[in-house]
Amino acid sequence: MTSRNLRWTVAAGVLLVAAAVALLWPRTVPSLPGEPGAAEPTGSAASGPRGTSGAGVPGASPTEPEPAVEQIPMPGCWDGLHAFDAAVSMDSFRQALATAIGNGDRYLAAYLQERLTELVGNDAARALQVLEWAKGASGPELGIYMDALKAAPAVHAPQVAQNLLKLGEDPGAPLQTRSAALDALETQRKLAPGDIQRLKKLALDETLDSTAWVATRTLGRVMKEDFERTGNYAPYWKELLDISGSSDDMAVRLLALEMPSYSNPLIGSESFDSLKRILSSDRERDVREMAAFRLGVTSEPDQAMEILSAAFQAEHDLCVRWAIFRFTVRAGGEKALPLLEQFAAKDPRFTQDYLEFKALYASGTVDFARIWLGKREHHNCLVEEGAPH
Numbered sequence: 001m002t003s004r005n006l007r008w009t010v011a012a013g014v015l016l017v018a019a020a021v022a023l024l025w026p027r028t029v030p031s032l033p034g035e036p037g038a039a040e041p042t043g044s045a046a047s048g049p050r051g052t053s054g055a056g057v058p059g060a061s062p063t064e065p066e067p068a069v070e071q072i073p074m075p076g077c078w079d080g081l082h083a084f085d086a087a088v089s090m091d092s093f094r095q096a097l098a099t100a101i102g103n104g105d106r107y108l109a110a111y112l113q114e115r116l117t118e119l120v121g122n123d124a125a126r127a128l129q130v131l132e133w134a135k136g137a138s139g140p141e142l143g144i145y146m147d148a149l150k151a152a153p154a155v156h157a158p159q160v161a162q163n164l165l166k167l168g169e170d171p172g173a174p175l176q177t178r179s180a181a182l183d184a185l186e187t188q189r190k191l192a193p194g195d196i197q198r199l200k201k202l203a204l205d206e207t208l209d210s211t212a213w214v215a216t217r218t219l220g221r222v223m224k225e226d227f228e229r230t231g232n233y234a235p236y237w238k239e240l241l242d243i244s245g246s247s248d249d250m251a252v253r254l255l256a257l258e259m260p261s262y263s264n265p266l267i268g269s270e271s272f273d274s275l276k277r278i279l280s281s282d283r284e285r286d287v288r289e290m291a292a293f294r295l296g297v298t299s300e301p302d303q304a305m306e307i308l309s310a311a312f313q314a315e316h317d318l319c320v321r322w323a324i325f326r327f328t329v330r331a332g333g334e335k336a337l338p339l340l341e342q343f344a345a346k347d348p349r350f351t352q353d354y355l356e357f358k359a360l361y362a363s364g365t366v367d368f369a370r371i372w373l374g375k376r377e378h379h380n381c382l383v384e385e386g387a388p389h
Contacts (some may be wrong), residue, residue: 090119090129101140106349109144116148122327127154131163135177142180150184161188164199168215179214186221189229191236200239203256206248216243216252220259233265241274244291250284266299272307278326279311288315289323296327305332305339312343319381325350330368334361352378 084096093116100108120126127149134145149155155164167173167181182202191199202208202215223236237260244256257278260267267275279291292311295304305328312324325343328336337358344354353375357372360371 021316042366046371074334080237085115089113090121090126093119094133097141097144106140109140111166113144113148116144117151120149120152120154121166122153122157124154124160125182127152127157127160128163131160131167131181134180135167135173138174142177146180146184150187154185155184156189161185161195165195168202168211169198175209175211178208179211182211182214182218185216188222188225190226190232191219191222193235196239200243203252204247212249213252213255216240216255217259219243221256222261223259224263227263233260233263237265237267238272241271244287245267245274245278250287253278253282253284253287254290257287257294260294260297264297267294267297269300269303274301276307276311279307280314285317285320288317288320292320292323292327296330298331301331301333301335305336309339309342318349318379321347321350322379322381325353326372329357329371333366333368337361349379 011120028376040161084092088096093112097112097116100112116130120130130145130149134142134149137145147363149164150158155162164181164185168178168185170178173181182199196219199215199219203212203219205212208215219236220240223233223240226236227233240256240259245254247253247256275291275295279288279295282291292308295308308324308328308331312321312328315321315324321343326341328343332339337354340350340354340357344351356375357371360374365371365374
């Protein structure tokens with residue numbers, strides 16, 4: 001076995017992975033004991049249930065239990081993998097992948113995906129070849145091609161990125177293919193202004209269903225990449241904020257507001273008018289909660305608290321009020337306590353929350369993460385799948 005196979009074997013040594021490989025891939029080695037189609041076990045495993053005697057084994061006492069021996073099944077090597085690794089090419093790869101998918105072997109398929117990323121490397125021509133394969137693929141095959149391409153350095157070549165974006169825009173391509181192409185763009189380090197606008201147009205296209213959601217997520221994830229490298233987030237956030245106030249799709253609006261959470265830039269006052277409008281008028285509770293969340297991470301806490309205060313007075317939903325309450329604390333820290341007292345006076349359901357936040361700050365704690373860890377939950381608002389926290 002080559003060093004590459006040895007590395008893979010060690011990484012795949014988890015018991016469940018080993019059992020699944022033995023079950024799914026047809027090899028000359030037997031299946032693990034107890035699996036469908038397994039051969040009769042041999043050696044100590046044939047002696048019956050654990051702790052019973054080895055009946056029929058010379059020298060074994062019928063009443064003397066055998067000592068327990070831990071047996072860790074080891075993953076075998078796939079037939080022909082050594083030869084495949086030695087001579088793999090772009091031409092031979094597709095047949096190997098088809099065989100893995102046809103046999104339902106997701107572990108071999110995952111290995112082949114990593115090999116494809118290595119094969120593509122920095123070669124833009126190979127990346128474009130994989131993209132051509134993807135255009136005619138579907139299901140797991142499509143995902144493997146696009147995920148391998150997304151992880152390859154060649155995805156940053158301008159011609160590769162542009163072809164992915166064009167495929168995402170192609171009205172003649174299946175939506176699954178368009179979504180996969182846009183997803184493969186999310187590892188880009190930055191987007192040109194024109195490309196940001198193209199993704200925004202897709203995000204606002206209500207006929208695209210989940211593809212619009214993927215376009216929104218890709219815009220947000222590239223924002224994260226660019227912000228972490230350069231500190232630049234404003235061009236992306238400006239369009240995401242516009243999407244959050246314009247899309248007819250609630251999931252898209254919510255995601256557009258959520259995406260800064262993964263890098264937490266400080267939102268400035270230039271965003272406040274839009275966030276104020278969303279917080280006061282969006283028809284969906286979750287979106288209004290997320291707008292409150294965005295106002296809680298800001299470079300202008302006093303202005304943010306003014307908006308949150310007005311929104312609390314006008315809001316009637318308990319859970320949105322609770323979001324406004326706690327993100328007012330996040331925005332202003334201890335300075336928010338007088339405002340929290342006003343909230344509690346208007347809505348006594350928050351009296352206990354006010355008293356607990358007051359006690360936490362009086363104890364000397366100032367960091368919001370520690371404040372939140374010390375805070376008890378009194379409202380049944382954070383239990384829904386996908387609800388903002």
